[in-house]
Amino acid sequence: MxxxxxxxxxxxxxxxxxxxxxxxxxxxxxxxxxxxxxxxxxxxxxxxxxxxxxxxxxxxxxxxxxxxxxxxxxxxxxxxxxxxxxxxxxxxxxxxxxxxxxxxxxxxxxxxxxxxxxxxxxxxxxxxxxxxxxxxxxAAVLLAVRQANRLASPLTDLAETAERLGSGDPRPRHKRYGVPELDRVADVLDASAERIARMLTAERRLAADASHQLRTPLTALSMRLEEISATDDPETVKEEANVALTQVERLTDVVERLLTNARDPRTGSAVAFDLDEVVKQQIEEWRPAYRSAGRAVVCSGKQGMRAVGTPGAVAQVLAALIENSLMHGGGTVALRTRVTGNQAVIEVTDEGPGVPADLGARIFERTISGRNSTGIGLAVARDLAEADGGRLELLQQQPAVFALFLSRETRPRTEESERTVR
Missing domain, CATH: 3.30.450.250 (Beta-Lactamase)
Structure with missing residues (x-):
């Protein structure tokens, strides 16, 4: 050229x-x-x-x-x-x-x-x-050489930028050349690089979230299948099979939720549901793991509350909090339900050392972890809560108290009793 x-x-x-x-x-x-x-x-x-x-x-x-x-x-x-x-x-x-x-x-x-x-x-x-x-x-030769360099060098840079995009390096260069037509091409390439970077980030995030969120249901399903293979009692086999089918349904729900969030994180299917059933299901699911660790998981609080959200997403949030307490906490893990204003609150706490002071403000950031874990669970839990219009907060660092806030379905007042389940 x-x-x-x-x-x-x-x-x-x-x-x-x-x-x-x-x-x-x-x-x-x-x-x-x-x-x-x-x-x-x-x-x-x-x-x-x-x-x-x-x-x-x-x-x-x-x-x-x-x-x-x-x-x-x-x-x-x-x-x-x-x-x-x-x-x-x-x-x-x-x-x-x-x-x-x-x-x-x-x-x-x-x-x-x-x-x-x-x-x-x-x-x-x-x-x-x-x-x-x-x-x-x-003078014409010198001017022609200068003009040729001024036009050819930017085109070479733009070709290198396009080649980098094709090779999987989506970093925008934000370099301009003072030529309107070439600057327009550079703008388009930078915008394309940013879109590709967002797409790659979303794909990596989906892969990380999927590996983390699917781990718990698969572990539970594996435990149920091991129980089935280790017993000859038809009733036990039937019971464990029913539980395994429940885990399969939950696994399917987790996959659908992950794909939905990957397409549009704001898309939700919030409905009114019985909060007690979700809490009970999580207690039953995690009790064997806590029993194996020589610990207990209990729940208490108001009964009969109905919250607005996605039951599967709420179950995943609670599972992330309970698993976090199992891995990083200590002693008994307590789930407590209460009401504040027009919101239903589920608090999860344990008797462990709590959240380090330097991690308190960043605990929900991705890759932030106090003990060499992935640092994804709490970040995913927060995203799931916000997708349903709720929020997940750290109310107290020592001992750690996490709270899930959900909108509460308004209905005529009924007698609600205090309960404790072990």
Whole structure:
């Protein structure tokens, strides 16, 4: 591209120089020739006037008297009636420029100058024109090289940017070149890079969320299948199979929820549901794991509340909090339901050391973890809660108290009893 730009610019300059240069040479040659002819004619008229004055004063007219009246490299021939012809200067050889003038007394003066003088003057003019043309060509080449670099370098950068996008590096460069058309292309590439970066981030996030969220249902399902394989009691097999089917349904719900959030995190299917059933289901699901760890999980609080949200998403949030307490907490884990205003609140606390002070404000950020875990669970739980119009907060750091706030379905007041389930 650089070569094409340089060649095209140089071709245009050469054409312009050829057209205007030739015209200028022709005009300059004619101008010099006409000027030389006018100078010779003027010389002849001046000599005529000088000779007339001398004739009228009866002075002698010879080459000695007129030698200093003509310019160098010129020849003059004076013809006076009744007097011999007078010649001044050396007669030029070859082609000459001739000027003639006649006086009132019949005097006749002929002035000649060699055309070589005009040729030398034309040659000097041609040299000047050629030098100017050469400077114009050099300037055109330099300008063409500069312009070619200015246009070709940005195109090379843009090609490299497009190649980086194709190779999976979506970082925008935010580099502009001062050329509106190229800057427009750069804007489009940067916008595409940002969109690709968001898509890649969403895909990685979906993969991380899926691996984390599917781990618990798969573990529970595996435990149920192990129970089935280890027993010969038909009733136990039937019971465990029913529980396994429940886990499969929950697994399906988790997958659908993950895909829904991947398409649009704001999309939810909030309905009014019995909060007690979700809490009970989580207690039953996690009790074997806590029993194996020599710990207990209990729940207490108001009974009969109905919240607005997605039961599967609420179950996943509670599962993340209970699992977090199992991994990082200590002692008994307590789930407590209560009412504040028009919201239903589920608090999850344990007797462990709590959340470190330096992690309190960042505990819900991705990759933030106090004990070499993935740091994804609480971030996903917060996103699930917000998708249903609720919120997940850390109310207390030591001991850790997490609270899930959900909108509460309003209905006529019924007697609600305090309960404790172990």
């Amino acid at each position: 650089r070569r094409r730009l340089i060649n095209s610019t140089l071709a245009v300059v050469l054409v312009v120089i050829a057209v205007f240069g030739v015209s200028l040479v022709i005009v300059e040659t004619r101008t010099i020739s006409n000027s030389a002819q006018e100078s010779v004619d003027s010389e002849a008229l001046r000599l005529v006037s000088v000779i007339e004055a001398k004739v009228l004063e009866h002075e002698r007219v010879d080459d000695g008297v007129l030698a200093d009246q003509i310019g160098p490299d010129r020849f003059a021939r004076i013809e006076i009636p009744g007097s011999p012809q007078v010649e001044v200067g050396q007669r030029p050889s070859g082609s000459v420029i001739r000027g003639t003038a006649t006086g009132e007394q019949g005097e006749r003066v002929t002035v000649e100058e060699s055309r070589a003088t005009v040729t030398r003057e034309v040659g000097r003019s041609l040299m000047i024109i050629g030098a100017v043309a050469l400077l114009a060509v050099v």
